Amino acid sequence: MSDQHFDVVVIGAGPAGEGAAMNAAKHGRRVAIVDDKQTVGGNCTHWATIPSKALRYSVKQIINFNTNPMFRDIGEPRWFSFPRVLQNAERVRNKQVKLRTGFYARNRVQRFHSRARFLDQNQLELHDEETGGQRITADSFVIATGSSPYLPPDVDFSHDRIYNSDSILTLSHTPRTITIYGAGVIGCEYASIFCGLGVKVDLINPGSRLLSFLDDEISDALSYHLRNNGVLVRHNEKYESVEGDDHGVVLNLESGKKVRSDAFLWCNGRSGNTGSLGLENVGLETNYRGQLAVDDHYRTQVPNIYAVGDVIGWPGLASAAYDQGRSASSDIMADRYFRYVDDVPTGIYTIPEISSVGKTERELTEAKVPYEVGQAFFKDLARAQISGDPVGMLKLLFHRETKELLGIHCFGDQAAEIVHIGQAIMNQPGEANTLDYFINTTFNYPTMAEAYRVAALNGLNRIF
Known part of the structure; x- marks a missing residue:
């Protein structure tokens, strides 16, 4: 057993851990990162953001091919299996791991493939199959262990037809039907992916509307397009039990309904990965979802x-x-x-995607802010007509008197890219943050960015 001392030890090698470790290393500190996975990247790279977005991109390409009349000269519409489209996600994941492994090596961050447990506020005990255990000490620690799908104990996730939002990436076939319980961001994204592959999708939402934190108009647009693509959305439904057999899965709802499908996907919440950290040894407690409370400098109760x-x-x-x-x-x-x-802008990779930053109409109305709306519909933009992606809109919310930008909401192809133009202007000081920027700026034509000029003029016309 050997003791090593570091200036900073980061627990978890996902995006949060990487950000902390790289910054400390650039400052010349002695840094270590501890993660229980063989490779770096965290859940983001291996189970969540990267594979699901790569999967979504492949499905979108398939949809474009199957719906574009130009390709009918080549042949009939083609259908791809879920495992086949996963192959592209695997390639992207491997590239990300290689890239991020290089970051740690170049910056001389020492990696430990181990499970970490606090012994006191300056000491960690590491456990892995090879060494059995060692201790390291540090002046400061950063807990960046991420989260995992919340798994209720009354659902049998060992059943080969019942999946969660991580294990769905091990699906080895394409089901004819799937029930998704939970209509948050992950549930809506997978509903888009599966219906894009021709799977019949039932999306069960315990709440009253999809993604209620979004602007109401954007939420309504998502609901319409999911239904238009064949997704059956059921609101205000809570599960009573989930029963799997050799032929499928039955979801029993408290309302008395029964929903049967070939596969079942649970997407209802995530829990912090803190259970094995030995937080009791440093006097830290988590909430019921395993999450830690921090102050406005990301410090826990232990300084x-x-x-x-x-x-x-x-x-x-x-x-x-x-x-x-x-x-x-x-x-x-x-x-x-x-x-x-x-x-923080939202980026939701449904098909079409959604992104927004700032206030919603509901928030501004409740605060009695005199706002106005400027809209640009993608179907009217030359670039969207050329690319064959006419679904969507850009909505600008601005103060009626000062024209200050208050919210940017985008629905449609490239929404997560488009929103950053508005975000940049919203963050400018003083009078630079107004609708006038878009009116007095020449945009390339034809581009999707031109939507800002169209929306700004639309809004300006409402106040004259």
């Missing part, structure tokens, strides 16, 4: 122990996790780049 990423809950996005990790590290380094990450 030298920080927590970032999914393990602290909201917003549960890889983009925010990376920035939170960098910020926590900046606080440890006492550099000038610390910021509390609260300006």
